[in-house]
Amino acid sequence: xxxxxxxxxxxxxxxxxxxxxxxxxxxxxxxxxxxxxxxxxxxxxxxxxxxxxxxxxxxxxxxxxxxxxxxxxxxxxxxxxxxxxxxxxxxxxxxxxxxxxxxxxxxxxxxxxx
Amino acid sequence: xxxxxxxxxxxxxxxxxxxxxxxxxxxxxxxxxxxxxxxxxxxxxxxxxxxxxxxxxxxxxxxxxxxxxxxxxxxxxxxxxxxxxxxxxxxxxxxxxxxxxxxxxxxx
Numbered sequence: 329x330x331x332x333x334x335x336x337x338x339x340x341x342x343x344x345x346x347x348x349x350x351x352x353x354x355x356x357x358x359x360x361x362x363x364x365x366x367x368x369x370x371x372x373x374x375x376x377x378x379x380x381x382x383x384x385x386x387x388x389x390x391x392x393x394x395x396x397x398x399x400x401x402x403x404x405x406x407x408x409x410x411x412x413x414x415x416x417x418x419x420x421x422x423x424x425x426x427x428x429x430x431x432x433x434x435x436x437x438x439x440x441x442x
Numbered sequence: 443x444x445x446x447x448x449x450x451x452x453x454x455x456x457x458x459x460x461x462x463x464x465x466x467x468x469x470x471x472x473x474x475x476x477x478x479x480x481x482x483x484x485x486x487x488x489x490x491x492x493x494x495x496x497x498x499x500x501x502x503x504x505x506x507x508x509x510x511x512x513x514x515x516x517x518x519x520x521x522x523x524x525x526x527x528x529x530x531x532x533x534x535x536x537x538x539x540x541x542x543x544x545x546x547x548x549x550x
Binding site: 370372373420424432433434436 | 540
């Protein structure tokens with residue numbers, strides 16, 4: 329199993345500012361993902377965080393808006409840039425120890441943009 | 443197109459009654475399917491996966507390729523089963539495709 333520490337758990341931010349969310353895993357993992365979960369909706373994959381290289385973004389998400397870092401196999405950050413109220417959501421970090429194994433999730437970051 | 447459909451946003455049953463949460467999928471290859479659960483104030487976690495063919499907390503799910511379904515079942519619901527349930531499919535890129543989720547409420 330993998331234990332994920334995701335910070336902050338929640339934040340209220342002013343529009344136009346940026347927030348960086350951290351995801352720390354207690355063991356080395358192959359796959360790290362960032363999701364967005366808007367109220368009452370399912371999980372939408374933002375990107376796959378790749379160790380030592382640029383993240384792979386899904387359709388509708390771009391690096392300028394959601395820059396991601398993954399300096400090693402246990403840590404990643406997601407930045408939500410130039411925030412607007414539409415960015416208010418829960419952001420989730422997810423990891424898999426290897427391909428085709430169980431996914432583990434962080435507790436989530438509840439972001440409110442005012 | 444790859445898709446996972448959970449037709450019920452909300453399902454409410456009495457304690458002791460049978461439960462069935464529906465999941466249908468659309469996928470061109472050989473699917474790997476999962477049920478994840480999120481209890482109140484807890485993180486999302488795996489409940490079961492079809493390749494394990496096991497029963498977790500009394501829940502089972504059988505992959506029916508003919509009907510492209512992976513419904514989650516439990517013969518006798520318990521109050522602690524109240525949670526949000528998500529069906530998910532892993533695609534050929536090892537990414538999870540998620541259903542919209544079903545909120546299960548077990549009434550005492």
